[in-house]
Amino acid sequence: MSEPVKVEVGLGERAYDILIGPGLLARAGAEIAARLPGARVAVVTDENVAAAQLPALQAGLEASGVASTAITVPPGEKTKSFSHLETVVDGILAAKLERRDVVVALGGGVVGDLTGFAAGIARRGMPFVQIPTSLLAQVDSSVGGKTGINSPRGKNLVGVFHQPRLVLADTETLDTLPAREFRAGYAEVAKYGLIDRPDFFYWLEKNWQAVFSGGAARIEAIAQSCRAKADVVARDEFETGDRALLNLGHTFGHALEAAVQYDGARLVHGEGVAIGMALAHRFSTRMNLASPDDAARVEAHLKAVGLPWRLSDVPGGLPDAEALLGFIAQDKKVSRGTLTFILTHGVGRSFIAKDVPASEVLSFLRENHPG
């Protein structure tokens, strides 16, 4: 088996490696034992991932003599709640894990966010290893240490920054993903090109079919994405500045997710981000910040890969422009009552725009609203 690609996340004493490639579930025990000798493991996963991937991981741990226990939660966004957080923390403590043992997240973004939060608060912080099994989790939520749950007041409003000790992105786990889920994760891959890596975006325009097919191009796209995110996170671990760039497409996207009441049958996160990125580029042209050609190029690529890119692509209709603005204003990236957006001067030239007039956003939403 070929060696995995390694991406280093440079966070000083919290630095860690991301390993990317096939067969990493089988190597998990060896990689964990090498970094955390003698540690016992609690694996947190959801029912679906448990059925598909847990036996391979358990075999991989056992092969290196790493003792483990499994904690299984229901799949889906509703699992990011105080109630499931309490369940996972209690499972870790019930297994009598100590502060030098390890909590492993095996699953997508929901499992990663919930488990990282539980690891961050059990015994005031335990070592944490991410084994992301969705494309979205491999390129986004497993890098950067953001963990958390949702609140009735909004998504991801409760959590901690807790960096993993190791991320194992086993690309074989992506082979069984539903096509829609893989495609939604791809929106975040494209995002890294649009933020500040234009050459990566142009590469994706040419190679996206190979990325979707698997193999070397997919590993390369995941590694590039992790490098891009790691660079931003290393500059701004606690999101006091540049890290906000990672929210490109997310202010519009979160509002759309809220508008469909987080109904994944209508819109999943990556799809909201895809529409949000297209809107951010189109809004930037309206503000005379970017060329319409760039907005059209982004829209064309999202359309080509089969992602939604405009408001009318959300099935089942949307509330009116005023209501959408209301969802945007509730977004946590509102600072002192003003609206902050990630806008762009063109492909790969995004920036943080503070004090964006709500009236401009409202007019823009009206012009682009299908209803």
Add this chain to the structure above:
Amino acid sequence: MSEPVKVEVGLGERAYDILIGPGLLARAGAEIAARLPGARVAVVTDENVAAAQLPALQAGLEASGVASTAITVPPGEKTKSFSHLETVVDGILAAKLERRDVVVALGGGVVGDLTGFAAGIARRGMPFVQIPTSLLAQVDSSVGGKTGINSPRGKNLVGVFHQPRLVLADTETLDTLPAREFRAGYAEVAKYGLIDRPDFFYWLEKNWQAVFSGGAARIEAIAQSCRAKADVVARDEFETGDRALLNLGHTFGHALEAAVQYDGARLVHGEGVAIGMALAHRFSTRMNLASPDDAARVEAHLKAVGLPWRLSDVPGGLPDAEALLGFIAQDKKVSRGTLTFILTHGVGRSFIAKDVPASEVLSFLRENHPG
């Protein structure tokens, strides 16, 4: 009004001041506004403290134009639960506080631990100010950034390290404390002398009555305690080494608290620590580590101030020695199955003793058991 005593906690970019003296509730608005200009405030307190101290704090905030909202929880250790954590976090978010606003804990250790945890996870970490209103909270839980709640598996097993931006120890709030509660807090004051400041312990032997009476000696004792704790915390913020010294008396003490099922009518935390400190010194003499004279001196001082110091001082009887050892072994300071204690070579000469044989502890408990 005289200027408060200032103790600086040197934690680099997380450094903060502890102000100690009378009249600080009235100055809270000015002190907060000076450090966090423009911030809004959520004050978390319990029903008892709200009645006694909240109006003075609210007046102090209003006087400096600091907008505030209050979140009130029930008094008592049971409030350190996931359920109340969720309530407090929701109250912070419902007040639409943003990441630069401030969460203030007004109360004793329970309110401080719960509120600090809520501040540490709401929006992945918000600024936090401690206004401790018990002696225990002023000298212990308000210094060092440990926050948390209890689990059915044990006390303080869930939480985060989240340093306050400021601690205001208003010594006037201690004037209305019940005598028993003040005395229990005094056990932690004496602890700092016993850990590594023998001169402070000798000073307390001479001046404890003045400390109990209030005034300059009380302020001095609180300031010395905060300095002592701050020194240890600055050396070891995340408890990977020396910080464990602060657990002097706590391994026995926690076991006793657990043995009476945390029934505060029988034993409050500081009383458990007092007995625990006496036992740690007596056990150290049994292990030929310290002179019996030192153990007797510690016992005499605790007895003089009216604190319990031996197992027979716990009203209502205790489970047998084997059961007590069981409570000790469940304590979180157990590492890889071995017992870790803070033992001592004499007054002010404590150290971390790893691999203490459980059999010795059991024999010691049998010899000292009243039953």
